[in-house]
Amino acid sequence: MPPRYDAVLFDLDGTLWHFDDAPPPEEIAAFIAPRLERVITGWGQHSTIPYDALDLAIIAGFRASDQAADELHQHRHPNRVDDVARTLAAHGVTATREQAEQLRDTLSFEIEILRPRLFDGTLEAIEALRSTGARLATATNRSHTAQKITQELRYHNLAHHFDEVLTAGDVGWLKPHPAIVHVALKALDVPPERALMVGDEPRRDIAAANAAGITSVLITHPDRVSPLPATPDEHPNFTIASLAELLDLIGHR
Ligand SMILES: [Mg+2]
Numbered sequence: 621m622p623p624r625y626d627a628v629l630f631d632l633d634g635t636l637w638h639f640d641d642a643p644p645p646e647e648i649a650a651f652i653a654p655r656l657e658r659v660i661t662g663w664g665q666h667s668t669i670p671y672d673a674l675d676l677a678i679i680a681g682f683r684a685s686d687q688a689a690d691e692l693h694q695h696r697h698p699n700r701v702d703d704v705a706r707t708l709a710a711h712g713v714t715a716t717r718e719q720a721e722q723l724r725d726t727l728s729f730e731i732e733i734l735r736p737r738l739f740d741g742t743l744e745a746i747e748a749l750r751s752t753g754a755r756l757a758t759a760t761n762r763s764h765t766a767q768k769i770t771q772e773l774r775y776h777n778l779a780h781h782f783d784e785v786l787t788a789g790d791v792g793w794l795k796p797h798p799a800i801v802h803v804a805l806k807a808l809d810v811p812p813e814r815a816l817m818v819g820d821e822p823r824r825d826i827a828a829a830n831a832a833g834i835t836s837v838l839i840t841h842p843d844r845v846s847p848l849p850a851t852p853d854e855h856p857n858f859t860i861a862s863l864a865e866l867l868d869l870i871g872h873r
Contacts, residue, residue: 623752623753623754623870623871624814624869624870624871625754625814625815625816625835625869625870625871626753626754626755626808626810626814626815627754627755627756627757627804627805627808627810627814627815627816628749628754628755628756628757628815628816628817628818628866628870629756629757629758629759629801629804629815629816629817629818629829629834630756630757630758630759630817630818630819631758631759631760631761631795631817631818631819631820631821631824631825632758632760632762632769632772633760633762634819634820634821634841635818635819635820635825635839636738636739636742636746636776636778636863637736637737637738637739637742637776638736638737638739638841638844639734639735639736639737640737641735641737642734642735642736643733643734643735645676645679646672646676648675648729648733648734649672649673649675649676649679650672651729651733652671652672652675652726652727652729653670653671653672653674653675654671655726655729656671656674656675656723656726656727657671659722659723659726660708660713660723663713663715663719665712665713665714666712666713667708667711667712667713668711668712669711674707674708674711675727677707677710677711678703678704678707678708678723678727679727680707681703681704681706681707682698682700682703682763685698685703686698686794689794695793695794695795695796695797696792696793696794697763697788697789697791697792697793697794700724700763700789701717701720701721701724702720704720704721704723704724704727705717705720708720708723728764728768731771731772731775732775736772736775736776738776739841739862739863740862741862741863741864742776742778742863743776743777743778744864745862745863745864745866745867746778746781746863747781748864748867749781749866749867749870750781752867752870754870755783755784755808755810756781756782756783756784757782757783757784757785757786757804757807757808758773758782758784758785758786758787759786759795759800759801759804759817759819759825759828760786760787760788761787761788761794761795761824762787762788762789763787763788763789764787764789765787765789765790766785766786766787766790769785769787770782770785773785783807783808784804784807784808786800786803786804786807787800788800791803794824795819795824795825795827795828796823796824796827796828796831796853797828797831798828798829798831798832800828801815801817801828801829801831801832801834802832805832805834812832812833812834813833813834815834815835816829816834816835816836816837816857816869816870817829817832817834817835817836817837818837818838818839818860818863818866819836819837819838819839820838820839820840820841820846820847821847822838822847822848822849822850822854822855822856823847823849823850823851823854825838826838826849826854826855826856827853827854829856830853830854830855831853835857835858835869836856836857836858837856837857837858837859837860837866837869838856838858838859838860839859839860839861839862839863840859840860840861841861841862842861842862
C-alpha cells in the first residue's frame with residue numbers, strides 16, 4: 621500500500637520531548653546571571669535589581685507579550701528584542717537595538733541545562749517514518765532560530781532526519797496562525813492533502829493544521845494531562861497515544 625502522506629510536520633515540546641526534569645526557573649536564572657552581568661557591565665551600565673532577578677524579569681516580559689498577543693487574537697510573534705529592551709529600561713539599563721539583540725542571544729543557553737528527554741520510542745518512530753520516505757519538518761512555536769533548534773535536534777540525535785527546521789521566531793507568526801504550516805509545505809514541496817501535523821496542543825498545533833487544511837494529529841502521551849479541544853477548529857482528525865501509531869496513519873505498516 622503506498623503511503624497516504626509524503627510529509628509530517630512536528631511540534632517539538634510536549635510532542636517529541638518533554639522538560640519534566642528541568643530545574644526550577646530560579647536555578648536556571650542563577651546560572652544565566654553571571655553572563656547577563658558580564659554583558660551589561662561591559663556596556664558600562666548596571667541593573668537596579670540582581671542579575672538573576674533581571675533574568676526572570678526578562679522571561680516574564682516574554683510571557684506578558686505572548687499573552688497580550690493571545691488576548692488580541694493576533695498571532696504575530698512578539699519582537700523579542702523589543703521585549704528585552706523594555707525590561708532592561710524598567711531596571712535602569714538603556715540598551716541600543718544591537719545591545720538588546722546581544723542580550724537576547726546571551727539568554728539562549730545550552731539545551732543541556734533544561735535536561736530535556738525524548739518520549740519513549742521517539743527515535744525509533746522517527747527512524748521508521750523516515751524509512752517510508754516521508755519528509756519531515758519542525759513547526760515549533762519557539763522564538764529560537766532554526767540554528768538553535770537544530771542544535772537541540774542534534775542533542776537528541778534527530779537533526780539528520782529533518783529536511784526543514786521552522787520556528788515561529790523565524791516565520792514571524794505563532795500557531796494557531798497557519799503561516800508556519802504554509803511555509804513548511806512550500807519548503808517541502810508537498811500539497812496540503814499529502815501532509816499531516818502532529819502536536820500536543822489542540823489550540824495551537826491542531827488549530828494551525830486545520831486552518832492550513834492538512835491532516836491534524838493530536839498526541840496524548842500516557843500519564844500526562846493533555847489539554848482537550850475546546851472549539852470545533854481545535855478538533856484533530858486523529859488522536860494517537862504514541863508516535864509509533866503514526867506509521868499506521870501513514871499507511872505503511
Ligand atoms: Mg507542544
